[in-house]
Amino acid sequence: MGSAFQQALDADGEEWQAVSRSDVDIYSRSALRDRIRSSGATFLINCAGFTGKPNVDACEVHKSDTLMGNAVLPGILREVCEDEDLPWGQVSSGCIYTGRRQDGKGFKEDDPPNFSFRSPPCSFYSGTKALGEEVLEGAENCFVWRLRIPFDHVDGPRNYLSKLMRYERLLEAENSISHLGEFVKACLDCHRKEIPYGVYNVTNPGAVTTSMVVQWIQEELKIDRPFDFFESEESFMISAAQTPRSNCVLDTNKLQDVGIQLTSVEDAIRTSLQTGDWSESLGSK
Amino acid sequence: MGSAFQQALDADGEEWQAVSRSDVDIYSRSALRDRIRSSGATFLINCAGFTGKPNVDACEVHKSDTLMGNAVLPGILREVCEDEDLPWGQVSSGCIYTGRRQDGKGFKEDDPPNFSFRSPPCSFYSGTKALGEEVLEGAENCFVWRLRIPFDHVDGPRNYLSKLMRYERLLEAENSISHLGEFVKACLDCHRKEIPYGVYNVTNPGAVTTSMVVQWIQEELKIDRPFDFFESEESFMISAAQTPRSNCVLDTNKLQDVGIQLTSVEDAIRTSLQTGDWSESLGSK
Numbered sequence: 001m002g003s004a005f006q007q008a009l010d011a012d013g014e015e016w017q018a019v020s021r022s023d024v025d026i027y028s029r030s031a032l033r034d035r036i037r038s039s040g041a042t043f044l045i046n047c048a049g050f051t052g053k054p055n056v057d058a059c060e061v062h063k064s065d066t067l068m069g070n071a072v073l074p075g076i077l078r079e080v081c082e083d084e085d086l087p088w089g090q091v092s093s094g095c096i097y098t099g100r101r102q103d104g105k106g107f108k109e110d111d112p113p114n115f116s117f118r119s120p121p122c123s124f125y126s127g128t129k130a131l132g133e134e135v136l137e138g139a140e141n142c143f144v145w146r147l148r149i150p151f152d153h154v155d156g157p158r159n160y161l162s163k164l165m166r167y168e169r170l171l172e173a174e175n176s177i178s179h180l181g182e183f184v185k186a187c188l189d190c191h192r193k194e195i196p197y198g199v200y201n202v203t204n205p206g207a208v209t210t211s212m213v214v215q216w217i218q219e220e221l222k223i224d225r226p227f228d229f230f231e232s233e234e235s236f237m238i239s240a241a242q243t244p245r246s247n248c249v250l251d252t253n254k255l256q257d258v259g260i261q262l263t264s265v266e267d268a269i270r271t272s273l274q275t276g277d278w279s280e281s282l283g284s285k
Numbered sequence: 286m287g288s289a290f291q292q293a294l295d296a297d298g299e300e301w302q303a304v305s306r307s308d309v310d311i312y313s314r315s316a317l318r319d320r321i322r323s324s325g326a327t328f329l330i331n332c333a334g335f336t337g338k339p340n341v342d343a344c345e346v347h348k349s350d351t352l353m354g355n356a357v358l359p360g361i362l363r364e365v366c367e368d369e370d371l372p373w374g375q376v377s378s379g380c381i382y383t384g385r386r387q388d389g390k391g392f393k394e395d396d397p398p399n400f401s402f403r404s405p406p407c408s409f410y411s412g413t414k415a416l417g418e419e420v421l422e423g424a425e426n427c428f429v430w431r432l433r434i435p436f437d438h439v440d441g442p443r444n445y446l447s448k449l450m451r452y453e454r455l456l457e458a459e460n461s462i463s464h465l466g467e468f469v470k471a472c473l474d475c476h477r478k479e480i481p482y483g484v485y486n487v488t489n490p491g492a493v494t495t496s497m498v499v500q501w502i503q504e505e506l507k508i509d510r511p512f513d514f515f516e517s518e519e520s521f522m523i524s525a526a527q528t529p530r531s532n533c534v535l536d537t538n539k540l541q542d543v544g545i546q547l548t549s550v551e552d553a554i555r556t557s558l559q560t561g562d563w564s565e566s567l568g569s570k
Contacts, residue, residue, distance in 0.1 A: 027312060063420045064360025067352055075349025117402030117412070127402070135348045 001047040001091055001150075001180075008184045017041070021048075026073065032080045043191050044088035046077055052125060054157075057242040059125040070128035075135040082140050087197070089143035089187055094176060094201060095123075095246035096130040106176065106207070106251035109146075109199040115246045123243040133199070144199040145187045148250060149177040151269065153276035161272060164213060165281035169228040171236045172210045173247035176203040179268040186260050195258040201250040204265035213269060220273035223282065286332040286376055286435075286465075293469045302326070306333075311358065317365045328476050329373035331362055337410060339442075342527040344410040351409055356416035363424045372482075374428035374472055379461060379486060380408075380531035381415040391461065391492070391536035394431075394484040400531050408528040418484070429484040430472045433535060434462040436554065438561035446557060449498060450566035454513040456521045457495045458532035461488040464553040471545050480543040486535040489550035498554060505558035508567065 002018060009016045017039050025031045026048065036044065050069030052058030059066040074090050081088045096113035100106060107114075115122045116130030136144055151160035160177060164170060186202050189195075214227045230236040237244065252262070262268070287303060294301045302324050310316045311333065321329065335354030337343030344351040359375050366373045381398035385391060392399075400407045401415030421429055436445035445462055449455060471487050474480075499512045515521040522529065537547070547553070 063416075064357045064364070067357050067360070067416065067420075072349045072352050072357060075352070079349070117416075118405045120403045131348075131352070131402075135352075 001147075001184075004180050004184045005045055005047060005188075008181070008188060012188075027068065027076060029076060029080055032076065033084065036080065036084055036086060041086065044077070044081060044086055045187070046074065046088065046090050048073060049091065049093075050125075050128075056123050056125040056245070059123065059128070060243050063124055066124055066128045067131075070125070071131035071135055074132045078136055078139045078142060081142065085141070087141040087143075087191065089145055089190065090132070090136060091187075092133055092144045092146045092199070093126075093129045094146040094148040094203065094248060094250045095126045096133065097248035097250070098244075098246050100174075100249045106249040107201075108251045109201055109254050115244075115248070121244055123245070125243075126246055140197070142197055143187070143190050145183070145190070145202045146200065146250065147178045147183055148203045148248075149175055150180040150183065151177060151272060152180040153272040155276055155278050155281050161213070161217065161269070161276075162278070162281040164210070164217060164227070165278060166284050169230055169236075169240070170210050170214070171230050171233065171245070171247075173233075173245075174207050174209045174249060175247050176201070176207050176250040176252075177265060177269075178203045179262065179272065182262045182268065186255065186262060189260050193259065195260070200255045201252050202255060202262070203250050203252055204262045204268045205252045205256070206265040207249040208265055208269070216266070216269055217273060220270055221278060221282070286432075289465050289469045290330055290332060290473075293466070293473060297473075312353065312361060314361060314365055317361070318369065321365065321369055321371060326371065329362070329366060329371055330472070331359065331373065331375050333358060334376065334378075335410075335413075341408050341410040341530070344408065344413070345528050348409055351413050352416075355410070355413035356420055359417045360420040363421055363427060366427065367425050370426070372426040372428075372476065374430055374475065375417070375421060376472075377418055377429045377431045377484070378411075378414045379431045379433040379488065379533060379535045380411045381418065382533035382535070383529075383531050385459075385534045391534040392486075393536045394486055394539050400529075400533070406529055408530070410528075411531055425482070427482055428472070428475050430468070430475070430487045431485065431535065432463045432468055433488045433533075434460055435465040435468065436462060436557060437465040438557040440561055440563050440565050446498070446502065446554070446561070447563070447566040449495070449502060449512070450563060451569050454515055454521075454525070455495050455499070456515050456518065456525075456530070456532075458518075458530075459492050459494045459534060460532050461486070461492050461535040461537075462550060463488045464547065464557065467547045467553065471540065471547060474545050478544065480545070485540045486537050487540060487547070488535050488537055489547045489553045490537045490541070491550040492534040493550055493554070501551070501554055502558060505555055506563055506567070 019035055024035045050066045096116050097107045098115040113119055113130040115126050117127035136142060149160045155162050183202050304320055309320045335351045381401050382392045383400040398404055398415040400411050402412040434445045440447050468487050
């Protein structure tokens, strides 16, 4: 995520400085304050978070780190940025929801999380992400950008499209998802266009099911190998996961209404498939 | 809490070293590890936690600090103590419960919290304390000691008995509570008697209602001034509190069954009242 922002800023000829854990104690308010002051920064982006490797199951065994990275750090940054009067943005996640709203629509920004510690069951990861948003409630000068399942045309282990090609077996589910480059551009546009601060769902409009995306993969890459699916979410949980996953649909009208538009999810996926080199993921099976 | 442990250890002629935030970065695994190694310690007690001042309402506005102190820190200590093979104890809290069990008994150590993020509503404080216990699930060489509403014979703003004398108006509620000196002695006995590691409710056997304790205050201190009560918990919440309080009854059989016995709650309170100097709290009204 950090390098995606760096690439976008470079492409626009904007100056940036990266701050990592090895440069500064990011949990120290005073160290952060000093670093911000010496940087001359006019905007801060927090891409740090603890997602678990290889996946969110790892967060169930690294609970302190998960809490620190996803709930404590946003709160510290909020305090420092409010003290310094520095506008900033937090990369958050839509994984604090599951399914659709009861009325069948996608979740809006102000719908309370339904996949969180306060609305169990949830994964420890999602619980901490929801706490992170709670910690930022009422924050001044702060964007909260909700990402969901990033993808683009670059084949790799964190790319949703690559995962679908690489996994032995897939879980049928409906999701809103985010094209990484469009996500980053939309976040930067929030600052540039000076839209109101607050929470924004930053996903491509619409939703996809796993089998829809599999069909697009088969069509665009002209392959006919079969894709295996788990029989049910229960069977997925028993054989492949320790903690439940969020699958959810988000409403993107708030962002569209302020004039920031991502392409439709089908267009974004088909274009990514057409422009990428997928030989590594396809060869892995 | 720290000084109560220090006094008890001094009284027993045991050596101890205190580690505070100003001595060492307690959130740094490597700094903690170095400090533990240089100390030659054979047992570690974590009395640190974020309780909010003047009360838990403050935790609602200091969410990062509350999470850090109550949920992240126990997890860091667990990792360090497991790596160093150092037995230790965490001062936890019974405030992760409300009321009694459905069968009318007090909550046992393995009953899931019912006043926590996972079982709302709760205060942010209680939510983080429950997360702290979750982070310690399965910890090796670790005692989790649940304290409830400390009191003793020393008049002061954090003493339950003093609070009852000082508050303008009281909330009628039923609680298990902990005599501070007996709590500390019981915790130290857990280590000395080498009882099995795990979670223990460390409260005086039995439970009290606010009006029972008020009656004992009136009897023991021979005063007849009236004590005002809120009409209801709703009225207390509206006029005196931002976030709900835990009032709960704990079962103390697990500790008694391993041979560690606190005095009955009535005896402990009456003795505290008889042996203390309450003129400051009584004079404040």
